[in-house]
Amino acid sequence: MAYPTAVQSLIDAFRLFPGIGAVTAERLAFHVLRDGRARDLARAIDRAVKEARRCQVCGNVSEADPCRLCSDESRDRSLLAVVEEPRHVEALENAGVYRGSYHVLMGALNPADGTEASHLGLESLLGRLKSGIVEEVILATDPDAEGEATAQLVLEAIETLGDSAPRVSRLARGLPAGGAIEYLHKGILEDALNGRRELRLRPGRSGG
Numbered sequence: 001m002a003y004p005t006a007v008q009s010l011i012d013a014f015r016l017f018p019g020i021g022a023v024t025a026e027r028l029a030f031h032v033l034r035d036g037r038a039r040d041l042a043r044a045i046d047r048a049v050k051e052a053r054r055c056q057v058c059g060n061v062s063e064a065d066p067c068r069l070c071s072d073e074s075r076d077r078s079l080l081a082v083v084e085e086p087r088h089v090e091a092l093e094n095a096g097v098y099r100g101s102y103h104v105l106m107g108a109l110n111p112a113d114g115t116e117a118s119h120l121g122l123e124s125l126l127g128r129l130k131s132g133i134v135e136e137v138i139l140a141t142d143p144d145a146e147g148e149a150t151a152q153l154v155l156e157a158i159e160t161l162g163d164s165a166p167r168v169s170r171l172a173r174g175l176p177a178g179g180a181i182e183y184l185h186k187g188i189l190e191d192a193l194n195g196r197r198e199l200r201l202r203p204g205r206s207g208g
Contacts, residue, residue: 105150
């Protein structure tokens with residue numbers, strides 16, 4: 001027996017989210033239908049879609065453009081931390097251990113999950129670096145398989161800048177392998193930033 005069209009549409013909508021299969025989508029859909037707060041959820045989603053936007057400078061989500069961090073003149077513009085998600089910006093900000101600027105990729109390289117290199121906005125990152133303001137790019141992606149692949153992808157993109165490329169560093173290996181940045185406490189994040197290692201850019205990869 002098929003579900004009513006409206007219910008099936010809700011299930012199909014949940015299946016669009018990464019990591020959500022058919023069974024989980026059904027459970028979420030029926031949880032929404034039996035939960036009296038479903039309309040609150042719908043209003044929250046609608047408000048977020050209408051009011052949240054991507055900062056045209058760093059790519060982070062914000063209600064203003066540029067975002068409050070990119071508008072803060074006290075930030076060190078010579079340092080640029082490349083992170084996967086907005087939650088990683090929040091983690092570093094809450095820890096209070098970093099005063100540079102950010103570039104948010106809004107994902108990590110994971111073809112199996114549908115995230116390709118073209119989805120990560122590397123062109124806008126390179127555009128920022130061509131200004132010559134950034135002296136060091138800190139690859140602050142998660143220390144897991146996807147994060148390492150993403151860091152390598154960003155490194156290779158920066159290498160295409162040739163002699164004009166800034167130096168590139170990676171967070172220190174004090175980060176636990178397979179961990180997630182947003183769950184690490186201030187001490188670990190501070191050690192990782194202070195102990196970051198410079199990565200050598202390979203010559204001969206300048207773009208034509």
